[in-house]
Amino acid sequence: QSVLTQPPSLSGAPGQRVAISCTGSSSNIGSRYDVHWYQQLPGTAPKLLIYDNTNRPSGVPDRFSGSKSGTSASLAIAGLQAEDEADYYCQSYDSSLKTWLFGGGTELTVL
Amino acid sequence: EVQLLESGGGLVQPGGSLRVSCAASGFIFSNYAMSWVRQAPGKGLEWVSAISGNGGKTYYADSVKGRFTISRDNSKNSLYLQMNSLRAEDTAIYYCAKEEMGATTPMVDYWGQGTLVTVSS
Numbered sequence: 001q002s003v004l005t006q007p008p009s010l011s012g013a014p015g016q017r018v019a020i021s022c023t024g025s026s027s028n029i030g031s032r033y034d035v036h037w038y039q040q041l042p043g044t045a046p047k048l049l050i051y052d053n054t055n056r057p058s059g060v061p062d063r064f065s066g067s068k069s070g071t072s073a074s075l076a077i078a079g080l081q082a083e084d085e086a087d088y089y090c091q092s093y094d095s096s097l098k099t100w101l102f103g104g105g106t107e108l109t110v111l
Numbered sequence: 112e113v114q115l116l117e118s119g120g121g122l123v124q125p126g127g128s129l130r131v132s133c134a135a136s137g138f139i140f141s142n143y144a145m146s147w148v149r150q151a152p153g154k155g156l157e158w159v160s161a162i163s164g165n166g167g168k169t170y171y172a173d174s175v176k177g178r179f180t181i182s183r184d185n186s187k188n189s190l191y192l193q194m195n196s197l198r199a200e201d202t203a204i205y206y207c208a209k210e211e212m213g214a215t216t217p218m219v220d221y222w223g224q225g226t227l228v229t230v231s232s
Contacts, residue, residue, distance in 0.1 A: 002155065036218040038156075045206055045222040046156065052213045057220070089156050093216045099172060100146075100158035100217070 003028065004090055004103035011109040012080045020106045022073045022090030028101055030071035033093045037066055037075045040087040040105075049088070050075060077108075085110045113137040113221045115207045120226030127197050131226050133190040133207030141165065141185040144210040146219065147192050149203035157203075160192065161210065161217075175201075197230045204228075 005023045012018040022035060029035055037050040048057050050066035053073060063078045073092075077084055090103040119131040133145075146161040160181040161170045169181050180193040190207055207223035 032215050034213050034216045036213065036216065038219070040156075045224055046219070047222070048218060048220050051211075051218050051220075052216075087155075091156075091216075091218065099170075100161075102148075102156040102158065105155040 002102065002104040003094060003097070004092060004101050006088075006090060006103040006106045008104065009107045009109065011111055012077075013111045014080055014082065016080050017076060017078045018080060018108065019077075020075045020088050020090075020108070022075070022103050024071050024073075024092060024094075024101070026071060027096040028071075028092045028094040029068065029073055031095055033095070035066070035068055035073035036091045037064075037073075038089045038091065040089065042086070046089065080110055082110050084108060113209060115209060115221060115223035117205065117207050117223045117226035120205065120228045122229045122231065123197055124232050125198060125230055127230070128193070128195045129197065129228060130191060130193045131205050131228065132192075133223055135188045135190065135207075135209070138209070140183075140188040144212075144217070145183060145190045146208040146210055147181065147190075148206045148208050148219065148222075149201075150206070150225075151200070151203040154203075159205070162190070194228070197228075199230050202228060202230045 034052045038046040039049045040046040053068040116134045147159040162181045178196045204225040206225045208219040209221040211220040
């Protein structure tokens with residue numbers, strides 16, 4: 001059971017918009033700690049997708065966007081494409097546990 | 112180009128020991144904290160351990176504290192994870208991870224390809 005809660009799975013049709021939630025608490029996301037997002041394509045290592053809640057590293061399409069509000073964060077993918085089929089993980093830090101946190105991951109299926 | 116190349120994974124019996132290594136290139140290794148992150152088969156990501164750029168500070172997840180030791184050799188641009196008293200639940204792909212500090216929270220900006228550690232009799 002992860003401290004950061006994500007939906008285990010989501011699906012969407014090509015061209016649609018989907019949003020993946022990441023819910024934490026007052027000692028992590030709800031505190032001063034930012035959220036980062038990673039994309040893991042099948043059989044590969046994770047890749048940084050969004051950092052500091054809303055920022056995209058160079059090379060990440062602007063179809064990917066992030067937000068944070070209160071004790072939750074969200075990753076949105078607009079104009080869904082077949083190559084977006086992957087696992088997505090949120091990550092933050094917890095001041096009570098004094099540890100990095102990863103969400104349990106969301107498996108995104110493009111129908 | 113940043114490259115992280117892990118090695119040393121394999122099959123080990125419960126209670127045994129193993130050391131995995133990571134050879135880094137493409138950046139000033141000593142300037143960056145490094146981490147190990149693992150992923151059990153079919154499961155999510157779990158942060159394992161971190162070490163500061165000069166090696167003076169180390170951090171561990173509760174699940175490995177007292178059994179695993181992280182270290183680095185900046186003269187060799189290498190990161191290590193010594194794993195003792197291994198358990199079946201330590202079976203995972205172990206990723207070497209270069210840290211970058213965000214506005215408030217560290218992140219992994221580069222990942223290695225991972226090395227598989229299997230603990231089984």
